[in-house]
Every structure is written in C-alpha cells, then in structure tokens.
Amino acid sequence: MATDTALIEKREELKRRLEKVEYKTLIDVILDGTSRIIQKVTHNPDPISPWYSSVMLSSIIMLLAFATLFLMGDVPVFMRQMAIFPRGAAPLLVSLGYFSFLIMVAGNLYVRRVFKTCRESVLGVAESMETLKDFEIWLTGVCNRKAHLIASIVGGVLINGYVLYIYSITFGFGLIPPISIAIAFLLYYMVASAFLYLLLYMAVLSARVGRYQLKLYTTDPGGSEVIGHLTSLFNNLLYIAAIFVASVTLFLAFIGFLTIEIMVLLILLWWIPLTTMFVFYHNSLSSIVRRAKAKTLNEIQAKIEKLHTSESLGEKGTMETINRLMDYYDRIKSTRSSRIDLGAVLNLINSLLLPLLALVLGNIDKILALIK
Numbered sequence: 330m331a332t333d334t335a336l337i338e339k340r341e342e343l344k345r346r347l348e349k350v351e352y353k354t355l356i357d358v359i360l361d362g363t364s365r366i367i368q369k370v371t372h373n374p375d376p377i378s379p380w381y382s383s384v385m386l387s388s389i390i391m392l393l394a395f396a397t398l399f400l401m402g403d404v405p406v407f408m409r410q411m412a413i414f415p416r417g418a419a420p421l422l423v424s425l426g427y428f429s430f431l432i433m434v435a436g437n438l439y440v441r442r443v444f445k446t447c448r449e450s451v452l453g454v455a456e457s458m459e460t461l462k463d464f465e466i467w468l469t470g471v472c473n474r475k476a477h478l479i480a481s482i483v484g485g486v487l488i489n490g491y492v493l494y495i496y497s498i499t500f501g502f503g504l505i506p507p508i509s510i511a512i513a514f515l516l517y518y519m520v521a522s523a524f525l526y527l528l529l530y531m532a533v534l535s536a537r538v539g540r541y542q543l544k545l546y547t548t549d550p551g552g553s554e555v556i557g558h559l560t561s562l563f564n565n566l567l568y569i570a571a572i573f574v575a576s577v578t579l580f581l582a583f584i585g586f587l588t589i590e591i592m593v594l595l596i597l598l599w600w601i602p603l604t605t606m607f608v609f610y611h612n613s614l615s616s617i618v619r620r621a622k623a624k625t626l627n628e629i630q631a632k633i634e635k636l637h638t639s640e641s642l643g644e645k646g647t648m649e650t651i652n653r654l655m656d657y658y659d660r661i662k663s664t665r666s667s668r669i670d671l672g673a674v675l676n677l678i679n680s681l682l683l684p685l686l687a688l689v690l691g692n693i694d695k696i697l698a699l700i701k
Contacts, residue, residue: 335458336455336456336457336458336461339458339461339462340452340453340455340461343448343452343461343464343465343468344448344452344453347444347445347447347448347468348448352444352468352472353472353474354437354440354471354472354474354477354527355474355477355478355481355523356433356434356436356437356477356523356527357437357441358474359386360379360382360383360434360437363377363382363385363386364376364377364379364382367381367382367385379434379437379438380431380434382434383430383431383433383434384427384430384431386430387426387427387429387430390426390513390516390517391423391426391513393513394509394510394512394513397509397512398507398509398510401507401508401509403507403508403509403510406507407506407507407510410506414584414585415583415584415585417583418583418584421580421583421584422580425517425576425577425580426513426517428573428576429517429520429521430520432524432569432572432573433520433521433523433524435569436524436527436528436569437527439527439531439565439566439569440471440527440530440531442562443531443534443562444468446558446559446562447464450554450555450558451464451541451543451555451558451559452464454543454544454545454555455541455542455543455544456542456543456544457542459540459542460540460541460542460543463537463540463541464541467530467533467534467537470530470533471527471530477523477526480522480523480525480526481519481520481522481523481526482519482522483522484518484519484521484522484525484526485515485516485518485519485520485521485522486515486518488518488521488522488594488598489511489514489515489518491590491594492514492518492591492594493506493511493514495586495588495590495591496586499586499588524573525598528566528570528602528606529602531563531566531606532602532605532606532609535563535606535609535610535613536609536610536613537613538559538610538613538614538617539609539612539613539614539615539616539617540613540616541617542620543555543617543621544621545617545618545621547621547625547661548660548661548664549661549664550617550618550621550622550625550664551618551664551665552664553618553621556614556617556618559610559614560610560614563606563607563610566606567603567606567607570599570602570603571603573599574595574599574600577595578595618665622661622662622664625661626658626661626662629654629657629658629661630658632654633651633654633655633658636650636651636654637651
C-alpha cells in the first residue's frame with residue numbers, strides 16, 4: 330500500500346510540475362525573454378507568440394551582421410563573393426536564416442507537446458516508480474539549460490569551422506567570408522545545434538521508453554491509446570526534421586555548395602539520427618507491447634493450469650472454461666506486437682524522401698547529363 334501511495338504521489342507531482350510549466354528548455358527561456366522585451370517596447374500586456382519572437386531574434390542578428398559588415402569595410406569583399414553564386418542566392422540565404430529559427434521554435438513546441446502528451450496519457454498509466462524516475466531524469470536532461478547552451482555553442486563552432494573549410498577548398502582559400510558574416514553564420518549554426526540537442530534527447534527518449542512499465546489495453550496491447558499517442562509523437566518529429574533537411578539541401582544545391590563533404594555532414598547530423606530514432610522507438614514500443622502481452626498470457630496460462638490440476642477436470646463446465654481461456658489466449662497471442670508495418674515503413678520512407686528529393690532536384694542537371 331505504501332508503494333502504491335508513493336507511486337500515485339510521484340505521478341501527481343510530475344503532472345503538476347508539467348502543468349505549471351516548471352520544466353523549461355533553453356529555447357523557452359530565450360523566447361520568453363524576447364517576448365518580455367517586445368512587450369515592454371510595444372507596451373503590449375499580452376505574451377508575444379514564439380514565432381514572432383523568433384523572427385525578431387533572427388532579424389536582429391541579421392541587422393547586426395550587416396551593420397558589422399559596413400563598419401568593418403567588408404562590403405566589397407562580400408559582394409565579390411556573392412557574385413560567384415546564382416542570382417537569387419542572397420534572398421534565399423536570408424530566408425534560410427529565418428527558417429532556421431522557425432524550425433528551432435517548431436522543435437521546441439514539439440517538446441512542449443511531448444510534455445503535454447506524457448502528462449495526459451503516459452504518466453497516468455505508468456505502473457512503476459522506476460518508470461516515473463526515468464522519465465524525470467529525461468525531463469531534467471532536456472531542460473538542462475547549461476548543457477543545452479554548451480552543446481549549441483560547441484556544435485555551432487564545429488559545424489561553422491567544418492563548413493568554412495569546405496567552402497574555402499571549394500571556391501578557393503582567397504574567398505573566405507568576412508569575419509562579420511562568419512560570426513553571423515556561427516549564430517545560425519548554433520540555432521541548428523540547439524534544435525539538434527532536442528532531436529538528440531528525443532532519440533534518447535525513443536530508446537528509453539522501451540523500459541517503461543505501462544498499463545495497456547489487456548485484449549490488444551498494441552492498440553492501446555498510449556501506444557498510438559507515442560507513435561504519432563515520434564512520427565511527427567521525423568517529418569519536422571525531414572522538412573528542415575530538405576530545405577537546407579535545396580538551398581545548398583541551388584548555390585552549388587552541395588559537395589560530397591557537405592552531404593556527409595548532412596548524413597551524419599540528420600539522416601543517420603532520423604533512421605536510428607525510427608528503429609529505436611519502434612523497437613521500444615514493441616518491447617512495451619510484448620511485455621504486456623506476456624503478462625496477460627502468463628495469467629491466462631496460470632488459470633488454465635489451475636483448472637487442469639483441479640478435481641473438477643473433465644466436468645463439462647470446467648472443460649468449457651478451459652476452452653474459452655485457450656481461445657482467449659490464442660486471440661491475445663495473435664495480436665501484433667510490433668508497430669513496424671507497411672504504414673510505418675512508408676512513414677519513414679516519406680520522411681527520408683523529402684531530403685532525398687531535394688538532393689535530386691538540386692542536381693537534376695548532373696543527373697540528366699549522366700543519362701545523356
């Protein structure tokens with residue numbers, strides 16, 4: 330009884346903390362701070378939308394980059410470098426900067442949706458203290474603002490250094506971007522790294538959720554509502570990330586910067602994590618379903634064994650009960666344990682096809698040349 334009481338109290342504590350938004354990511358803090366600043370400037374009492382806040386942040390970074398470009402006298406160098414790219418590359422570059430912030434906000438809102446879904450659907454069916462503690466550890470990790478900031482800075486520096494190196498060997502070492510533009514790119518790569526941090530923690534959750542002990546629908550565990558909610562959550566994240574990769578791929582292909590080295594970077598940072606997460610979460614959800622089925626089947630089997638060893642074995646009523654239990658056993662056993670079916674595979678293919686289609690469209694001229 331004490332254990333049940335502790336479990337209920339822990340469950341309600343986590344629900345309460347999630348409902349009161351006590352868990353906040355680094356992006357939450359940044360967007361909330363931006364919202365408060367905008368509210369003070371505009372004298373608006375209502376909170377500002379995170380989408381609008383992200384656009385304002387991106388605009389400020391862009392304006393500072395151009396201001397620094399003028400102050401440092403790097404405008405002629407920048408114009409000569411932009412001349413090597415196709416016409417229209419500059420506005421696309423600006424659009425990509427805004428899009429990077431928007432995808433970061435989308436990823437953060439997605440994490441908030443994960444919090445809400447877990448509060449409303451997952452925590453209520455958690456059957457062990459270990460499950461609740463493990464989820465709390467994940468919550469603490471994804472909301473560790475210090476670690477998130479460090480990961481964003483380190484990731485931004487590494488990606489920026491790698492891209493600048495590839496840029497220099499592709500277009501010539503004499504065409505290295507001015508320091509002002511390099512710093513602006515660094516900030517945008519930090520934004521992408523901030524989104525990668527959230528993606529990494531979702532991959533971690535997709536792997537850890539397989540250990541969770543959840544109360545599922547007895548007759549058909551795979552058809553439980555909570556399994557459907559978790560499947561939908563992870564599938565949606567695949568599409569969010571795929572849209573971002575497809576957009577970046579198209580832009581790089583348009584400006585002629587989709588080199589082998591850049592493709593390797595995209596594969597390492599996006600395609601492999603997306604595929605890995607797909608395998609992780611389907612395997613995890615299948616593990617939960619298999620455990621629930623095994624528990625139910627063992628209980629039915631125990632009842633059959635008890636009847637089989639009873640003195641009433643052979644009586645009509647007892648035999649009918651055994652037959653019904655055996656039919657029930659077979660019915661539950663035949664329900665699917667894995668969430669991987671044709672629809673799931675098609676979801677993965679669709680999400681991966683977005684960046685692949687972008688890659689094909691960006692290199693259509695080369696493909697046509699090979700065909701000819």
